[in-house]
Amino acid sequence: MPSYRELLRQVKTEVEEVDAAQARELLESGEPPVLVDVRERDEWSEGHIPGAVHVPRGHLESRIEQAAPDRSQPVVLYCAGGSRSAFAAKTLEELGYENVSSLAGGFTDWKRNGYPTQLPRSLDAAKRQRYSRHLLIPEVGEQGQLRLLDSRVLLIGAGGLGSPAALYLAAAGVGRIGIVDDDRVDETNLQRQIAHSTETLGDWKAESAKRTIEALNPDVEVIPYLERLTSENVDRILADGWDVIVDGADNFPTRYLVNDAAVWHGVPVVHGSIYRFEGQVTVFKPHEGPCYRCLFPQPPPPELAPSCAEGGVLGVLPGIVGSLQASETLKLALGIGESLAGRLLLFDALTTEFSEVTLRRDPDCPVCGDNPTITEYVDYVEFCQGRPAHA
Numbered sequence: 001m002p003s004y005r006e007l008l009r010q011v012k013t014e015v016e017e018v019d020a021a022q023a024r025e026l027l028e029s030g031e032p033p034v035l036v037d038v039r040e041r042d043e044w045s046e047g048h049i050p051g052a053v054h055v056p057r058g059h060l061e062s063r064i065e066q067a068a069p070d071r072s073q074p075v076v077l078y079c080a081g082g083s084r085s086a087f088a089a090k091t092l093e094e095l096g097y098e099n100v101s102s103l104a105g106g107f108t109d110w111k112r113n114g115y116p117t118q119l120p121r122s123l124d125a126a127k128r129q130r131y132s133r134h135l136l137i138p139e140v141g142e143q144g145q146l147r148l149l150d151s152r153v154l155l156i157g158a159g160g161l162g163s164p165a166a167l168y169l170a171a172a173g174v175g176r177i178g179i180v181d182d183d184r185v186d187e188t189n190l191q192r193q194i195a196h197s198t199e200t201l202g203d204w205k206a207e208s209a210k211r212t213i214e215a216l217n218p219d220v221e222v223i224p225y226l227e228r229l230t231s232e233n234v235d236r237i238l239a240d241g242w243d244v245i246v247d248g249a250d251n252f253p254t255r256y257l258v259n260d261a262a263v264w265h266g267v268p269v270v271h272g273s274i275y276r277f278e279g280q281v282t283v284f285k286p287h288e289g290p291c292y293r294c295l296f297p298q299p300p301p302p303e304l305a306p307s308c309a310e311g312g313v314l315g316v317l318p319g320i321v322g323s324l325q326a327s328e329t330l331k332l333a334l335g336i337g338e339s340l341a342g343r344l345l346l347f348d349a350l351t352t353e354f355s356e357v358t359l360r361r362d363p364d365c366p367v368c369g370d371n372p373t374i375t376e377y378v379d380y381v382e383f384c385q386g387r388p389a390h391a
């Protein structure tokens, strides 16, 4: 039986080796090889070569096809000193890889040459635990979770739709959640607005929701805006930087403001609305799909406007629609799946039926069309009895 040293010497004569300078040249060439770091997780997390993919030696055979699906594509492997990667190169050759080399001297020699290194961002142990069910989904994974933690979502309204959306976004680890709401919690809200409770009656909804979110997930930073969205404050609030807006407002002045601001700031809006047993959800993606004004260029005339006071709703309905909004928001933040842009999803709780209507961008839209006629915010007056209500 050969000793380890003899075996290593033998393997090294059989595999191709490149030194740090050659490896760097290859990586900077027009057609760089796939660079694979075969070290353990703790070594990788202390720094690696930029552009490398991490496939620990122990998982090489099972995971290399994901990192390098094309066996004719050149692969450069490295470890700390060049021994593990030599064995790994031998393995890849046995798996049919045609152009494999091992970095002689490994990461140690790379660093000694003063070449660039990169510290990977990774989740700490507590976050790996908390988000473990996300890490198990390939479409999310560690990088997706980091993306969620970096993402910023603005909720318009902490009412029926905003409550479930806020809670699920917070639970999923969306790192920053802004909440615009100038309303206080009252008894009639608690039948559906699950971010609030009997204990927070009389409190600002945005503050009440903030407390619920912080108890659920301390990773989330909540920014409450205790104000009603107006033409005066909308630019200031959007200037705080948001990736997605979740519109849970139930009045058209706010809806138009959100729409126009989102088009001008280039932020997608996940729109939801509810009435009695019926809910609607869609995504307005500026210039990629229709906006709200493509469908309804102007608010309805006063005589056709619904009365705010009659807006009854089945308690669970906002939970369903708000959860769909959260789902659309997470997809947008992760850049996965197909959004509801250009599709209006309708839900009827009485028959438990979903249906869908195709929406098209209107080239004559007064805001996102080819020749916009509305270029400044409009403060519409709500035409209904009683104070404006959030869903």
Ligand SMILES: [Zn+2]
Binding pocket: 290, 291, 292, 293, 294, 295, 362, 365, 366, 367, 368, 369
């Ligand atoms: Zn439009």
